Amino acid sequence: MKYKTINELNHFCFSEAHIAEVCASGSSFTMLLDNVTILPENSRNRDIRQMRANQLLLTISEANIVDFIEEGYKLYDADGNLTHQEEDKKLAPDQYAQGFSDLTDCTVYSIEKTENLYEISIDTEDHTCLLRIIGKEDTAEWDRFLNLNSEF
Numbered sequence: 001m002k003y004k005t006i007n008e009l010n011h012f013c014f015s016e017a018h019i020a021e022v023c024a025s026g027s028s029f030t031m032l033l034d035n036v037t038i039l040p041e042n043s044r045n046r047d048i049r050q051m052r053a054n055q056l057l058l059t060i061s062e063a064n065i066v067d068f069i070e071e072g073y074k075l076y077d078a079d080g081n082l083t084h085q086e087e088d089k090k091l092a093p094d095q096y097a098q099g100f101s102d103l104t105d106c107t108v109y110s111i112e113k114t115e116n117l118y119e120i121s122i123d124t125e126d127h128t129c130l131l132r133i134i135g136k137e138d139t140a141e142w143d144r145f146l147n148l149n150s151e152f
Contacts, residue, residue, distance in 0.1 A: 003143070009140060014111040032056070034056070056142040061137050106123060
């Protein structure tokens with residue numbers, strides 16, 4: 001990959017990023033993302049405007065998944081009466097591989113880092129998921145910059 005940043009998560013906007021792949025192997029966690037916004041303050045962005053990248057590989061090293069939660073929801077009828085409710089569902093480690101597979105083609109709400117805790121919020125077709133991961137550092141790698149409004 002041509003461009004690489006280390007610990008510059010706050011210099012990207014992952015809102016509306018499209019997930020191509022999610023993988024956890026060994027001690028690393030990776031996401032292959034399209035439609036990631038590269039902010040002007042990013043160390044690799046020579047332009048003074050927002051740019052975009054496809055096929056951006058986000059890696060969290062020495063990753064340990066703390067939580068993988070399918071968030072609950074409530075359904076109401078037109079009169080405001082509760083018709084159905086699902087509680088939060090925490091996935092067990094043996095369910096992670098299937099859970100990661102289900103996240104393919106989903107959309108990222110946000111990826112945030114506080115100290116060594118990464119929180120990744122994802123919109124699936126019918127609910128949201130929250131991944132909480134403890135990791136040492138993050139790297140982002142991509143091949144080229146695209147104009148913000150260019151096609152996938």
